[in-house]
Amino acid sequence: MASFTIEKRKTSAGEPRYKCIVREKSKGKIIHNESKTFRKNQLAESWGKKRVGELEASRVTEIKNTVTLGTLLNMYFENHDLWERTGRTKQYVIKMLIDCDIAKVTSNELKVSDLIEHCTNRRDAGAGPATIYHDVAYLRSVMKEAYPVWNIDANYKIFEDAVPVLIKMGLVGKSQRRTRRPTESELDKLRNGLETRIENRKSGMAQIPYLDILDFSILTCMRVGEVCKITWADLNDAHKTVIVRDRKDPRKKEGNHMIVPLLGGSFDIANRQPNVDDRIFPFNPRSVTAGFQRVRNDLGIEDLRYHDLRREGASRLFEKGYSIEEVAQVTGHRNLNVLWQVYTQLFPHKLHDKYLE
Template identity: 70%
Template structure:
């Protein structure tokens, strides 16, 4: 434990100086000593307190180089600079991991067998390989920050050994590539259901133009979060384009702005929206997707997500003859290979139409 003493000393000219000595003892023996002389006693006392606090803080870090994974996850949770930049899915997974048995393991003692046990427990609770893969990926992300951010030892290198084993065992895996598109009949039913939902509006409830937003989402291939952030100031009516700010990009989290053409009837949909706000669609994106999901469930339409409308829009562009580069200008994909893999193989039988079979 660190402590300090102050010794008053007389100078030759009759003035006094104050020598502050800081000592650190362990098991009754002095293991560290340092001192400094000041002209004023209060300055010496302040220096002694600051040095003792700093030494004890350093000793705590050194004696706790490893913490439980749960504590490490909590440090991430409490760090505003990290947490505020974390997406909803990762936030959910991190909070969930805090309640799992793996959170009790020391950060420097994590083994492949611990990860295998966690994955088996998650599988037993009904989670699929792609969902469990997120657990491992987000845990790895947090543990890689342990040393540089908090000076905590963490065995983050274990994932290089563990992930191939987990994949070979079938405990984790990449998500299946979706090919789901809504049929014309499903879209008609959805629009009828959404129209009924729009007509039923209790007092104080905001009327969301679900059908306009649904059609706009398909025509522009935009994510619902992007749709609900579009601004009137970013609309170029002469060119029929709009600036989409901060489009999703795994390599760049912010500043990924992109000018997108408003094709088909999407420009007309924008122009008939009332200018009551700086946003063109001033609605909560979660409320829009929740309304879509409720109508979908009531209609019994299986395995259709709002994000599938983005795939539907891109597929229509391909079917109209647009090139991959053209479609990427609308969807915002930087990796053209994704468009090739995901969108061009949706309905191979459509190729027959090009030959008139």
């Protein structure tokens, strides 16, 4: 509570002065202290009352709404503008967090110990450090939106103290860098399996050209979502390039368009597709991935993801002698360090071929 006192003093010339001291206490401790000197007592008293009123008003505006984290996560889920722009992984994590014990904690009372308990429970349930890190990162992201979007107080800054502790305890961490590339034998098996899948499809149904999409994905280093999004209008026949729109970039969600060269036989693959839609490959990327996964599983090929084809394509370009800047023009990486560390896995025996060139 704020209050003021006035002390009367005299200058060296004997003139009266009135010093107004404004203090505010909370739980017996002084949390604010200021003073100002006036020639007249009336002015000092008027200033003191004004400052006390201002301090009291500021404390009232600092009292914000609070809800449980579960309620906050549900509010995020129900907000169309936020939810529709959220990736599938983050959506899955948010839905999972709603059912966790940490969802019962009040939004402005989250403690480091609460996060440690949650991460420990997740670890004991079989989740790895990289998976648990998603819990922490996405919870912080939602809490950071709480005040500007809903005027709800959420102490998201607690994560600054929590993350170093969680890392030290081994509860959270980065995912292991994947180095998986398909072998030539595996690619041959995949092509045969995908060809069989195409032949077994019922006539009259839209046939997904799995073989063309597989080879196109490797040659262009595109994500399957990007492959199924490019349009005929963005294809440049003269330059053998295509515009990939809204390419994934952690710093820019939309408008990240790139002109990508269609190297190798990728330009011919694109042009031999039937022009029956605005898109060159007018298929649901999830359906393409699902078909790939079914064939992969039937063949017994282990630990191979569709996204590994992107690494395969980038590694092939490096093996052919392209510079990292040139490869980045194909893959779309802004961070060359990430490109080299994550999307490159060179086969040592390929160096013999390069030496003989």
